[in-house]
Amino acid sequence: MSPDDLTPKKIVEKLDQYIIGQQDAKRAVAIALRNRWRRQNVSQEMGEEISPKNIIMIGPTGVGKTEIARRLAKLDNSPFIKVEASKFTEVGYVGRDVESMVRDLVELSVGMVKSEERGSVRKKAAELAEDRLLDILLPPKPVEKKVTDMIANGNGTTIEAEYVPDPDTTREKLRRLLHEGRLDGRFVEIETAEVRSGPMVEIFSSAGMEDMGLNVKDMLGNLFPQKKKRRRVKVPEALAILADEEAQRLVDMEKVTKTAIERVEQSGIVFLDEIDKIVGGDGTHGPDVSREGVQRDLLPIVEGSTVNTRYGLIRTDHVLFIAAGAFSATKPSDLIPELQGRFPIRVELDSLGRDEFIRILTEPHNALVKQYTEMMATEGVRITFTENAIAAIAETATLVNDRMENIGARRLYTIMERLLDEISFDAPEMRGQEVVIDADYVAGQLEEIVEDEDLSRYIL
Secondary structure: OOHHHOOHHHHHHHHHOOOOOOHHHHHHHHHHHHHHHHHHOOOHHHHHHOOOOOEEEEOOOOOOHHHHHHHHHHHHOOOEEEEEHHHEOOOOOOOEOOOHHHHHHHHHHHHHHHHHHHHHOHHHHHHHHHHHHHHHHOOOOOOOOOHHHEEEOOOOOEEEOOOOOOOOHHHHHHHHHHHHOOOOOOEEEEEEEOOOOOOOOOOOOOOOOOOHHHHHHHHHHHHOOOOEEEEEEEHHHHHHHHHHHHHHHHOOHHHHHHHHHHHHHHHOEEEEEOHHHHOOOOOOOOOHHHHHHHHHHHHHHHHOOEEEEOOEEEEOOOOEEEEEEOOOOOOHHHOOHHHHHOOOEEEEOOOOOHHHHHHHHHOOOOOHHHHHHHHHHOOOOEEEEOHHHHHHHHHHHHHHHHHOOOOOOHHHHHHHHHHOHHHHHHHHHOOOOEEEEOHHHHHHHOHHHHHOOOOHHHOO
16 A cells, blocks of 8 residues: 555554554554654655654553554564663663664664565566576587687688677577476575675774674675575575575665665654653662662663664654553653653553454454364364453453453463363364364363462463
8 A cells, every 4th residue: 555545544444453452552553644744745844844753652562562563563564673671771781772673673674675675676687597597507608719700800810700609599498497496496596695604893982883893794794705505405595596696686775774774764763662660769779779760871862862883873853652561550751751742642451352353363464263163273283262252361361361361362472372272183084074163162171260369370
């Protein structure tokens, strides 16, 4: 779907295919994504003044915060990265520098654009690879000079006549055999570039140079010629390896880098998870001392600054930041005021109960019931879930969440694995059988979970 067609209503409809409920959060991200398109279509002068409306999602774990952000990025084909705020520390403490999130986002964007470019040159690369393979299977014969190839010119000296070879019918026959797959069983020897591997040097400094190790490796690599190694592989594998090498040569890395940087600056999305973990408590000593420092280090990145990366300078002025946290022991208002001001939109996500679990199990494109049905079908086992079975699974998940930690929809993974444990184990010996999972089967398999008050074995 093109960006022009991504209206807020259509964005929400797309998100509805994978995430149940949470309409307020979906509306907020849909508007944020559309505002990005609107900014790119106003005058350049005004577009520079419009900043993204960053969002804070508030809600318990397992209710869809991360999934909403991830699916949003896929809709727009935007560079997307999820980072945990608790992994960052202020300068001087052991941990990752906050600017590393931008460098990681650029690396990811370069990978995305490079993959797209390789796709666009795949046809040309396949043709070149095929010619290289035919040269290996049938090396061209050296041209022999004959007396008849020498022609006397007007000065009494001789010049070489242009050699015009006969059409090489053998090569074309070989090409036809290759297309028909009749050479697939033959082994060939090819020469490929050897991937360098060496010790990585990680440097931590106030300048934020964690990726210096990679740069050192690149610089050293340019000092020495790339080693080649010979491999003996079958024809189809050789064709794939050679096509990959040719695609690598055809891709214009300068264009890739330029496009990737532009994509990060104009449509990058950073998902800051566990932002509540960097909110200081009542204590004024210990780890709480550094939490406010992390917030202050995050502030310029979110506010808009220039970050130095191995591909050049990146501006974060128009990167969309979506923060999320449970805020069970703290509140968003406990963040430092400057950081609060950079997240003007706040949405609360609802806890999930029995009705939502029933819908999660059956409605989305990637619903758990559909996943397990497809997986068992690969073993030749057909499993069918009745409506009362799905209701019983949802009831059990709700009950366990109420008794113990509420981990939202993630509890369904635990329940489903336990429910289908025997079938998953015995499936290879059950080929051709059909299994109907009803409420009685669910009760029998999950009886221990319901009766065990401790439930320690089944907590994620």
